[in-house]
Amino acid sequence: MIRLFAETWLGLKATLNVFSLREGWENQLNVSATGFVRSFGAALISLPLLVFIIFGFERFYVEAITDYESTLTLSQIALQFVQTWLVFPVIAYILTRLTGTGPRFVPWVVLHNWSVVFLLLLLGFLISLYLAGLSSIASTGFSIAFIYEGIRYYLYFRVAQVTLGLPLLWTIPMAAIPIVANRALAMLIY
Incomplete structure (x- = not known):
């Protein structure tokens, strides 16, 4: 477990290097099989956080949307x-x-x-700011819809750019297609 925490720390440092346009992310991560x-292991380490976020969103929806009834089930969390x-x-x-970038998949x-x-x-x-009463429904909605999503798109773009080494016009759709597919799947499931 301690090794997983150490890898998480290195993974977050590599992510911050990519986010802030610094080189050297490869030195922080093991990119072998x-x-x-x-x-x-990132899934394991972040599972409690993901559950917290899901329940936080349920409370946000209950308070933000008139006549919203929470129907959250364990299968939806899974x-x-x-x-x-x-x-x-x-x-x-x-x-x-x-795209012929198979070796860059890992x-x-x-x-x-x-x-x-x-x-x-x-x-x-x-979500914590909202649940603690430090952020209103409007500012939380704005923060998630614009700030968080903007950072998410930027980070996914940067991750695709530095790992795949494709030209800019190829990197943009490579970063966007998984996001669009994930959204479509979410709309089908929920």
């Missing part, structure tokens, strides 16, 4: 977990095969997994 498997951690690798595998998924932890921490912070 072993590192690929271990990067899914589906959200699967959607968060398993949809991207499948789509990334297909996209890297289509680094893309490894860095993406650790960037998801960073984004969940950010989202958890925004």
Whole structure:
């Protein structure tokens, strides 16, 4: 478990390097096949945070939307977990095969997994501000819809850019397709 915390720390440092346009993210992560498997430890380490965010959103929706009734079930939480951690690798595998960047699949998924932890921490912070009464419904909605989503799109773009090494016009759709597919899947599930 201590090793997982150490890897999480290195993953977050690598994500911050990518986010802030610094070099050296590769030195912080294990991008081998072993590192690929271990990067899914990010799912384990962030599971409590994901559950907190889901319940926080339920409370937000109950208070923000008139006549909203919470119907959250354990299966919906499980589906959200699967959607968060398993949809991207499948789509990334297909996209890297289509674009001829197959050897860059593992680094893309490894860095993406650790960037998801960073984004969940950010989202958890925004929800925490709301739950603590330090942020109104309007400012929380704005923060999530614009600030969080903007950071999310930027970070996914940067992750695709540094790991795939594609030209800019290829990087933008490579970063956007998984986001769009994830949204479409969420609309189907919920």
